[in-house]
Amino acid sequence: xxxxxxxxxxxxxxxxxxxxxxxxxxxxxxxxxxxxxxxxxxxxxxxxxxxxxxxxxxxxxxxxxxxxxxxxxxxxxxxxxxxxxxxxxxxxxxxxxxxxxxxxxxxxxxxxxxxxxxxxxxxxxxxxxxxxxxxxxxxxxxxxxxxxxxxxxxxxxxxxxxxxxxxxxxxxxxxxxxxxxxxxxxxxxxxxxxxxxxxxxxxxxxxxxxxxxxxxxxxxxxxxxxxxxxxxxxxxxxxxxxxxxxxxxxxxxxx
Numbered sequence: 001x002x003x004x005x006x007x008x009x010x011x012x013x014x015x016x017x018x019x020x021x022x023x024x025x026x027x028x029x030x031x032x033x034x035x036x037x038x039x040x041x042x043x044x045x046x047x048x049x050x051x052x053x054x055x056x057x058x059x060x061x062x063x064x065x066x067x068x069x070x071x072x073x074x075x076x077x078x079x080x081x082x083x084x085x086x087x088x089x090x091x092x093x094x095x096x097x098x099x100x101x102x103x104x105x106x107x108x109x110x111x112x113x114x115x116x117x118x119x120x121x122x123x124x125x126x127x128x129x130x131x132x133x134x135x136x137x138x139x140x141x142x143x144x145x146x147x148x149x150x151x152x153x154x155x156x157x158x159x160x161x162x163x164x165x166x167x168x169x170x171x172x173x174x175x176x177x178x179x180x181x182x183x184x185x186x187x188x189x190x191x192x193x194x195x196x197x198x199x200x201x202x203x204x205x206x207x208x209x210x211x212x213x214x215x216x217x218x219x220x221x222x223x224x225x226x227x228x229x230x231x232x233x234x235x236x237x238x239x240x241x242x243x244x245x246x247x248x249x250x251x252x253x254x255x
Contacts, residue, residue, distance in 0.1 A: 017095050023082055024091040032083025034197035037188040040075050044181030051178060058175035066168045067179030068187075074160040075184030078153035085150040088143040096135050097150030103128050104158030112162050 001009075019039075026035045051058055060067070085094060106125055109115040117125075136147055168176070 020082070020086075020091040020094040020098070024086045024089075024094065027083045027086040030197040031195050032080060032087065033188065033191045033195040035083045035086075036076070036079035037185055037192060039079055040071075040181045040185030040188065044178050044183075044185055047174075047178035048182060051174070056174060058172065058179055060175075060179065063168075063171050063175060063179060064183075066171055067176065068183045070160060070164065070168065070176065071180035071183030071185075072187055073156055073163070075180050076187045078156040079184070080188065081149040081153035081156070085146040085153070088146040089150065093136065093147075094150055096132060097147065098154050098157075100128070100132055100151060101154040101157040101161075103132075104155045105161050108158055108162045113166065 023035060023039075026038075030038075048058075050056075082094060082098075085097070089097075103125055106117065106121060110117045164171075164176075
């Protein structure tokens, strides 16, 4: 591998890994559905505009069934699954789960393409599974459903690779990049009616507001005058005198 190819590979890995950071930031705010749909529509739209400006023909009429099927499997499904997982998992763990795609690919190649799994490949597969399990256990023990969603998304990527190799090897990679994202975005678009942007954020905001209210009340109870404290708390601070400053502050904060 040349230095230029190695540099491009490292850059690609950095861009791909950074996407999980942005998903982790966006999903709790606008929801996993809007996060996934915006990723696909913006990415696909940008590529389609670039192709139109440069005169590239994606051959929509010939390959649109493949764009639709691969868009559902390689874009819509994994983006939704990763968006859901990002509500509970960190960006680092999402990237680790995504690294299981080659492991799923090796298994699917044996089952679907009848490829031979050699001893070294089998050993590497087992070590990879053990490593992912070791990394996921501390954080994922409290969110196994989110971990399962991340693994399912990686499985979708691996299955896509097998399908492309067997049934869509003649399709243009450039056309597939834009077509699958556009089709995936259009497939997910109706789901926004069921999960509008901000719905997840609103629930998180209500929970956070309730937690802040409970914390504020707990902190203010000792400051309240004896006759303004909740009944269960009135006798808790009788041994502490109520100086004038404390009584004034308590009345001001409880008004």
